[in-house]
Amino acid sequence: MDIELVRGDITEQNVDAVVNAANSSLxxxxxxxxxxxxxxGPSILEECRRIRERSGPLPTGRVVSTTAGDLPARxxxxxxxxxxxxxxxxxxxxxxCYVESLRLAxxxxxxxxxxxxxxxxxxxxxxxxxxxxxVAAVREAGTATSDVTTCRFVLFDEPAYVAFDRAL
Ligand code: AR6
Numbered sequence: 001m002d003i004e005l006v007r008g009d010i011t012e013q014n015v016d017a018v019v020n021a022a023n024s025s026l027x028x029x030x031x032x033x034x035x036x037x038x039x040x041g042p043s044i045l046e047e048c049r050r051i052r053e054r055s056g057p058l059p060t061g062r063v064v065s066t067t068a069g070d071l072p073a074r075x076x077x078x079x080x081x082x083x084x085x086x087x088x089x090x091x092x093x094x095x096x097c098y099v100e101s102l103r104l105a106x107x108x109x110x111x112x113x114x115x116x117x118x119x120x121x122x123x124x125x126x127x128x129x130x131x132x133x134x135v136a137a138v139r140e141a142g143t144a145t146s147d148v149t150t151c152r153f154v155l156f157d158e159p160a161y162v163a164f165d166r167a168l
Contacts, residue, residue, distance in 0.1 A: 001142030003135070003168065004152040007161045011039040013154055014072045016110035017065070019101045021118045022078040024057040026064070032116040032156075036076060040069035044076055061096035063104045075108055077101045081119030084126065091133055094119055098137035105148050112150040117160050127160060131167035 010018050010032055021032045026048040028037045037045055047066035051058075058064055063079045079097040082090040097118045105113045117134065119125035138151045155161040 001138070001146060001148055002150045003138060003142070004150060005155065005161065005164050005168065006152060007155050007158070009035065009156065010114055010116050010154040011035050011071055013114040013152065015112040015114045015150070015152060016073060017075040017077050017105045017108065017113045018068065018071065018073045019097075019113065019115045019118070020076050020078045021081050021116050021121070021123075022058070024059065024080050026052045026058055026078060029122075031121045036071070040071045040076065043067050043069040048078065060090075061093040061100065063097070063100040065104055065108060073114070075105075075110060077104055077113075079118060081123050081125070084119060084124040094125065094130070094133045095137040098134055099141045102138065102141040102146055102148055102151070106146045109147070111148060112152065113148055114152045114154050116154055116156070117164070120160065127163040128166070131160075131163040135164065135167040 020036045023029050058080050060080045060082050065075050065077050068076045082093040120130040153164050
């Protein structure tokens, strides 16, 4: 699996699946989540609502997929990153976001997947560590049986890009 880094907006990526840094409610929010719902249109939220009614809140580290609505991608994979903690090591949950997203992408038949820096915004994860965890997780998941050929990290600003570049 190729790992790519680009600086840009995840809603503009021409990939099969984009990963959303959502929250457990699945009902939208700010950051990447807000951008995906804004650009993707109401069909994403409608599907999120149905999933929410059927299965309840999405636990941290888990994933679900929906349509990508008006985005260039075919699917949105929603995952819930852990809020960073200084007293508890939640690395396994952040790792799970990436590993489970790639597993679901594989299941859907997605070949190309774009990730934001999950948990590195509102959820407060220090950028360098978030980048290290992300890169290690996709490297490990990529050596498994994944049919995903390309994993693209889409970094919104220069500090995030630099952190991921260093981690790679
Ligand atoms: N494309 C790529 N990256 C982006 C974009 C974009 N359009 N917009 C922001 N980022 P965040 P979290 C970067 O806060 O920390 C939401 O309210 C951003 O600069 O979106 O996992 C959810 O509903 C940062 O580097 O996600 C949750 O409540 C990274 O994406 C909560 O925020 C992640 O920032 C999740 O917080």
